Amino acid sequence: MNRWNTFLLAGALLGLAACQSRSPEAESAAAAPECPPRPAPYTLRHPGWVAGASLYEVNIRQYTPEGTFRAFERHLPRLDSMGVGILWLMPVHPIGREKRKGRLGSYYSVQDYRAVNPEMGTLDDLRHLVQEAHKRDMRVILDWVANHTSWDNPLVQQHPDWFTRDARGRLVPPVADWQDVVDLNFERPELRRYMTESMAYWVREADVDGFRCDVAGLVPTAFWNDTRRELEKIKPVFMLAEWDELHDPPFLKPGEFDPRTGLLEQAFDATYALRLHYLLDSVARGQQPPAALDAYQAAERRRYPAGTLLMNFTSSHDVNTWAGTEYERLGANALPMAVLAATLPGIPMVYSGQEAGLKKRLAFFDKDPISWNGYPLQGFYTSLLQLKKRSPALRNGDACARFERLPSPASTYAFGRSQGPARVLVAVNLGAELQEVALPAGWAGQYHDVFADQAYSLAPGAVLPVEPHGYRVLELRPVGAN
Template sequence: MIKEAIYHRPKDNFAYAYDKETLHIRLRSKKGDLTKVSLIYGDPYEWNDEGWKNSKKTMTLEGTDELFDIWFVEVKPKYKRMRYGFEIKSNENFLIYGEDGFIEKDPKNAHFYFCFPFLNENDVFNAPAWVKDTIWYQIFPERFANGNPLLNPKNTIPWGSTEPQFDTFFGGDLEGIINNIGHLTELGVNGIYLTPIFKAKSNHKYDTIDYMEIDPQFGDKKTFKKLIEVCHENNIRVMLDAVFNHSGFYFEPFQHVLEYQEKSKYRDWFHLRDIKVKALPEANYDTFAFTHLMPKLNTENEELKKYLLEVGKYWVEEFDIDGWRLDVANEVDHQFWRDFRKTVKSVKPDAYILGEVWHDSMPWLQGDQFDAVMNYPFTQAVVEYIAKDEINSEVFKHKLIKLLSNYPKNVNEYNFNLLGSHDTPRILTLCQDNKDKLKLLFLLQFSFIGSPCIYYGDEIGLTGEGDPSCRKCMVWDKDAQDTDLFTFLKKLIDLRKRYSAFGANGQFEVIESAKETNHIMYSKKTVEEQIIITINNSNSALKVHLPFDISKNESMNLWDNKPQKISEIEIEPLSFSIIKL
């Protein structure tokens, strides 16, 4: 038994409240080392003549990555408090593992064990229930549709007339979105994520000048209110993008600092390094990355904090938006986000708060800050496996297991799963224009746990390398759209809406993977239904056997709506099967 590899951390992703009466407990061990793990648990105050009273429950092997096994159990403590540890067995050894380490037998003393002090309902991770059933659609407003040419900025060029550059304006606006809501409802979208719409100098608007005003290029508050109304009438939620990590160069308080220097009342709103502030040739203040045009905000300053919290509240209160996506969220202090959550939720308790964090995000997902993060580790894993063929299905399986065990299950159910965004190359381009591979990616995305997001234009085959090419104008000429892709996505969305197990509610489990054939088979399961999905990411036909006896059951191929009578399935190259048991 490799004791050095055995790991548990209480009150984190390895021990957490799933709901107001249920605890989830995990244990990590070396891959293949342990043969059985049981949870020893009981109330810390229940004792008898033999000592502490406890019970045992067998843990299941939740998953295995390249190094570790992850064991899992669900338990409902009688009095909402629990001391617990683990009975662990290998082929050679038997040990008890608790907070004090390893021992050969149960000491019948609660103090040896790990502690979950009390299951307080306020501590349960609580994200808006509607998100699990939401299909997001990300819109970059400057490039979606030009609905009112009278709003065009100077030097606006004809729609889609050239490849975009960093400073190109095509005239996209809010009216353009309103005019094309039908495209989204036909697809089946019920959530829109808008990149920033506040007054700014650039075409991307991440350099905010005024957080309380719509950029004139996009319209005004009256038009925005109409957009919200039209969306809500069509059962579409709307999430805005805000940048509280940094402002734009022309943000009035920063201009005040540049003009009045050490006498400016706004000096402490920013992270300044010298008494005299200068932008060029090199900024002597903290910025986003190294661009002098985006000075970093000091969210620990109480006056600035009050202003930004009012921004968060204002757009929810006055316009009934449904959520905030928060740019560069990992560089802002945690206390600001705790106060931001309280402020926004006080106005709209079911508002969705989504952080842009590209890495392991557990510190932001404790229930006191974000409801979810943009799930870029998922993006990276599926792109490496299918789009780029950089890893085989076995390595891909390991990455998914690690990803899912990094967070509590109730966090995974609300994470924001994307294949690409305004910050990445177009997903079809990463697939080297192979639409069969793109379809496999869409299937993985829409059948995975969490809330999927389509980047505008991906549904009709837009291509493009990284910024600025990934921010092309949307193509509205039907003859130039890939209608086959659109129909494919529409069908996936319909499956997700019709079958609870297919989407965020289905428990995900890898059934098999093989690097030789490069296929992966996984299950999505609820109490009522089970769906088996097999992806053949190879250029050869594949025969697989479902590890279930389906001869006596009414199994169905959900893609062609035909009965599935036998366990053997033949799958064409770069194709898939979706079988409902």
């Protein structure tokens, strides 16, 4: 289904480093900066392993010629070395055949919530994949489609009252274009219990570490809150909602749905940073200046308390297929925008094939393997994700971390992030000419140039040159760090 054109991916706006920005000088002057506690009803606490994590979305069907768990498993050492913390597997369930789109159908047309798609392998294969990921200190979350099922899901016959029907009693899709699925009615308590138990099944049986939840805002928040509590009785989990809490999806009529769903209060660790995604696209094409990011961040700080997370990204399965590759959308600024997505506050996500410089739209309903081409951007993403993993300045959900916007030429965007003695400086140049970013004296010091992999000294009042359509990332490591 054309999920990108008919559905607003979700996410909404994270308070980018929700504390007021302060310079390193002001930071050092504050003997014990106070971190604002998360106010009620934002009671959720993230698992400890989320702090330095980045997400990686796995399209099992297209990842290898085999399209299986076992074949993908061979990539775990590479992804581990790249710095990936959380593997997000697109839906692993059998796919419906009735009204199927394409030859293989959509992952999101679920035929059986408690089974594995045989095209990908067996339950034991999935268990083995999770075990091997855990050995490398990576977590695994499953894509979960609670809002709708395939037309031939046995639940349709077993529990016909669990489904939404029109005035004539006919099953209906949740959205007109999604003709291969039918809508579930979450007013039924029995359905809620079944769905919670099904999610718990995968945590118990496959030891998965959480879920990415499809169109989460179309499912009652109370269900997600209850389910999160049940899952936590088994093990700590990470929950990512596909939604935007501040904007109605375009397929809903005005006033049809209250967008302030409170998904981040108790149920979800993160939602999509969709507004940032659209803004990066617009800035990359010159439709808005880089300074437009300032208004975005101000809106984030007003809306969300410190510690909430949004997922930053430049591509995903929906974006790649329906909106185009990052090279179609971002052009010469594809890599600078990837740098921003990885270093602005939020939890970054990389989609399958981005490290290959993938320049084709992957088919959604048919086999279309990724061409890896020797992984030309493996080093680029390794530099970003390993920095995210090790630097306290970039830690996810840290209310004490500081963000400071740095003055820079109109075609550039520059900022610094700090936590105690740890600092990271970022500057991107989206224009066609060399630019120099004049750095405040408080950011002087001995840095490591992350991409050049060499020492870089910044004297007080120094300028940082940034090549056209380029980027600079400098890390000031604490004394004694490797």
